[in-house]
Structure formats: C-alpha cells, structure tokens
Amino acid sequence: MFSNKYIFIYSTILVVVSAAILALAAVGLKPFQDKNIKVEKMQNLLGAVSIESTPKNAEELYNKYFTQELAINSKGEIVADYSSGKLNKGKVRPFDINLKAEIAKNKGLEDLTKSKAELPIYVCVIEGKKKYVIPIMGNGLWGGIWGNIAIAEDLNTVVGANFDHKSETPGLGAEVTTKEFQKQFTENKKTIFEGKDFVSVEVVKRADKTNSHQVDAISGGTITSNGVSDMIKNCLKFYTPYFNSNKK
C-alpha cells in the first residue's frame, strides 16, 4: 500500500517535472511559432493587394512591395514611421502593433477623435501605383473575424479586401473568405467616401450592384455579414482625419 505522504510527494514531483518540460518546450519553440504568425500576417497583407504568396516567399514579397508602415493616431497624425528596414519615428514598429488592444480603445466612443488608439496603415507600391492597406478586426457570429482593406492612392476607392475568421459556420458565414465574396469589393468601383462624408462600404441583402457603397451579403450568413459590415465601418472611421488631411 501507498501512504498519503507518498502520494503527496509523488504527485508533487510528477507535476513539477511535467511543468518544467512544458516550460522548456514553450521557450524553445516560441521563435518558430512567432515567425509563423508573422509570415501569416504578411501573407494576409499581400492577399489584400492580390499578390499570391507562399509561406516561403511571403517575407521577400512583403519587403519588396510594402515600402512603408505608418501608425496613425485619432487626429490623423503619423506617430510611427517604419521604412526601408528601420524605424524613423515612434517607438513601436507599426507591424508589431497589437491591433486587438488598440481597437478596444475605440469601443463605446461616440467621437473617435478622442480615442487614444494608434493604428497601423501599410503603404505598398505595385507597378508604380501606391496602395494603402488597413487591417480591420471585429466580431462574427461565433468568434472573431478580421481582414484587410486596400485603398487606392486617392484614399477613397477600395482596390482589395480579404477576410478571415475563427469559427464561422462552414458554407454560410465562413463564405466571407471566398474570392467570390471578396471580389465584390473591387468590382464597380466601391468607395468609402461620398463627397466629403465617410460612409464606408456596407454588406447588405440584395445590394444594388451599381451603388458604390454596397456589396451583397451572404445568404444564411446574416450575422457574419453584418459583422463584416460593422468591422469595416468601425475600423475605417478611425482613419477619416488622416484620409481627409492627405487627400489630393
């Protein structure tokens, strides 16, 4: 028979040894895992401007096309600037900004110009044309959804969009990741401004294809579609001061 003392000592040693092994593994594998996450982010950004990439060449393509990373505050001022491999202004590289934490600072604020958030904007140059990519994040039906919106040099026309999700329903809400859905944002010239006013691009049922602020929602995926719509609106609205002051 085993005494109580034996059992206590036995389980303590077992747990301590297991914990030590796990801690060691977590520390040892972290660099690889972080690199994977970074590469995935680069692939998503490249996807928004319709550049196909593989995990192998993502970094190379990213460095080739994305010439500048900026961080913008709610007044539209540039608070960080990263280009040609070094940080020229600010403390944190815009690429490393914790988007979730920054976007959370906007929650519940009527007037976004009072927000303390600092959000990134990526500048890329493809065949001489400048494009701005803005990462967005929001909620779908079952979990988080996120993506990127690419905007042309006029800071108005949408030239690309891609979305991803954590756990939307396959075949319904999860269809936001398909090319067919995302293609709508680049067809028929969608714009985020109407004159001087910010109106975003909405995802609505039975959208009018010729309306430059509407795309068709996914049937059976209403809540996810609304989530995408809100996400675009809430995230892009923050950048309006920047857009207005830099528009030509």
Place this chain on the structure above:
Amino acid sequence: MGKINLKLIKSPFNKENPITVQVLGVCSALAVTAKLEPAFVMAISVTVVVAFSNLIISLIRNTIPPRIRIIVQLVIVSLLVILVDQVLKAFVYDVSKQLSVFVGLIITNCIVMGRLEAFALNNKPLDSFLDGIGNGLGYAWILIALGIVRELFGSGSLWGYKIIPQSFYDIGYQNNSLMIMPPMALILVGIIIWIQRARNKDLCEK
C-alpha cells in the same frame, strides 16, 4: 517474444481496431478527415501520444499509487499532447490551424486512456509501446482512408493537389459537397464497419 510483439501491432488493424470495433475516437475521425493532410497529421499525432504515454506509464507503473492513477495518466497524456501541439504550431502551422482544437482534444480521446488502463498498467514497457503504436496505426489507417475518399470526391484533390482534371468539370462533373460534411464521414465509417464484419463473422454480435 518476437511473435507476440508482432501481434500487438497487427491486431488493432483489424479485429481490435479502435474505431471500427471498439468505436473509440470517432469524434475526431469525423472532424478532421475532410482533407487528407490534416487527417494524416492527426493520425501521426495520436499515434505518437498513445505510444509514448503507454511507454511512460508502463515504465512507472509500479510506482503509481492506484488511488491517483487516473490523475497520473491524465498528467502524462496532457503533457504529451501539449508538446505535440506546440511542435505542430512551430513547424506545420497551416495544418495546426486546420486541426485547431482537435489536437488539444487528443487528451480526451478514449483510445489513449483506454490503452493505458487496459494495457500499459499491467504490461512491460516494450510491449506497451508496441501496443500504443499498433492502436495508433489502427486509428491512423481509418483516418487516412476517410481523408482520401472525402478529399477526392469532396474537393477533387489529394493533399491539396488537383486530381480530377478540369475537363471533367467542364462536362458537368461536380464535387460532392456532402463529402466534406461530418455526416458523410459517419456513413463512410459505417461502410468500413460493414465490410469488416462481413469478412470477419466472429465480430458480429449474436
């Protein structure tokens, strides 16, 4: 000894198959087999976890107080599962995203605990290890078979490579989207069980 050892690996392939005979680990077999690659990685992961947890438990079997043996087993199994999960995240990130929560759920996969209780606690380390390999591979071949059928007919590809040529689609062939839904996996498992029982009459209940 050699003869007995071989039997430990062979029998789970057919008459003691964890999925089709013992009906364990069905949940993950339905969830991760829509494509071949995740099915394959899942199969390998489970095999590694069963084999090594069997080995470790068997090595320390005489020191484990019976009153806390389930907890000890759980600690060892979860240790291995978290290790596997971390390794997948580091080296096959894409696949680990597809498998998502199911890697973590290997902890609750009945095959693992079942083999520990039924075999590793009473047998020598080498035999236990082989038993783990055998049961893992028994689980693996079902997953891989399901993965092949479901990906081929559901997405027209294997391991992500297009198999069914575009000309087929041009003349009206369509992917069977029921194939990528979990119910179809259940039907396919049923068909495998049917074939297996038709060939081994002694598996049928009286």
